[in-house]
Amino acid sequence: PHLRTFRDEFQTCKVEGAWPLIDNRFLSVQVTNVPVVLGSSATATSKITVIFKSYLGCSDQKVYQATTDDLPLAFQDGTRSGGESGSLSVSERGGSGVGRQVRIQARYIGTSIIIRRVGSYLTFAIRMPEDTLDFSEDGGGLQLCLHGCPRNELIKEHTVSRQSQRPRLQGANTEPGPLRPPHQAYTVERATAKCRETLQVEDVYFQSCVFDLLTTGDPEFSMAAYGALEDLKALPPSKLKQNPPRTPPNPSR
């Protein structure tokens, strides 16, 4: 799958099997990725498990799990919220968005999560306060969201090429090779045109869309990048909103 890390790095990784996205004192997120096309190293996410660790005075431990067959609107214990004054809750996210979406809000740790089902795979997006992440932690703890993909799992880092108008994947094979499925349904031109229907700016999300169509030949995949961009807009990296400081009325005025 394509990964945007907390440090705003963009990568495409293999990471087949179960991998931790996040694992800190507040929550753990693990994904299971499966091959998309026989013979290709491209994988996509078929299961996401989120464990909210107990936070005294606010919430007990809660587990949420989604698979490509089931995107529940509740935690595994059947509840839809937890803790004091609903500081942890699961809700359906409506709107014109792509595929069915579930939103999980953990207010006590300032964290929001969106999980979507796009076609037969899942996408994940999270926004967390930087001071709940342990950036200083060494690469020992495997956390794809924090450290990106392990080198040997990396398919390629995405950079927008300056020379050509057409998006290129750095180091991508231009001839038919392992990245192209046996039944190639898309040429670069057709994939580019298809992705341009939903993504007008040729950025890394656009590149990811083209990559997905070239490697899977599955038109549903063109919506995964679009959905991920929608989630980025819904959960933007940003400064904490400051309420305007209340200035005491000036007695002289």
Next chain:
Amino acid sequence: CRIQRCNSNYVASTSPASGLQEDASVDVDYCIALRAYALCVKRQARSCRGDLVYHSAVFPIKELFFKHNCSSDGPTSFAKAPSTPRPAASELCNYENRVLMSGSAAQQKKYAHCGLFGD
């Protein structure tokens, strides 16, 4: 002299059961509890003069401010009602409220984004 009430409120609001995270990176709630305690003890000065419990309570407060890096000015949400055991759960269980209550530190707080999609 009601120094014992100050002590019990302070213990209640800073015990693990109160929801304060010992290792939380944002221990603004602890500083609120400590400021409320200092205010409560200060108010007992006249009526507790000569009371050993009172003087043993006054002594470590300065040390605690220094140890926990708490500023002596700032919200003491217990101040209005010393009997209030701890900040309301809705405040404690809302990261943004906690951070905004911490005043100066809020400016630096930022959110980070991670996404996983496609193939």
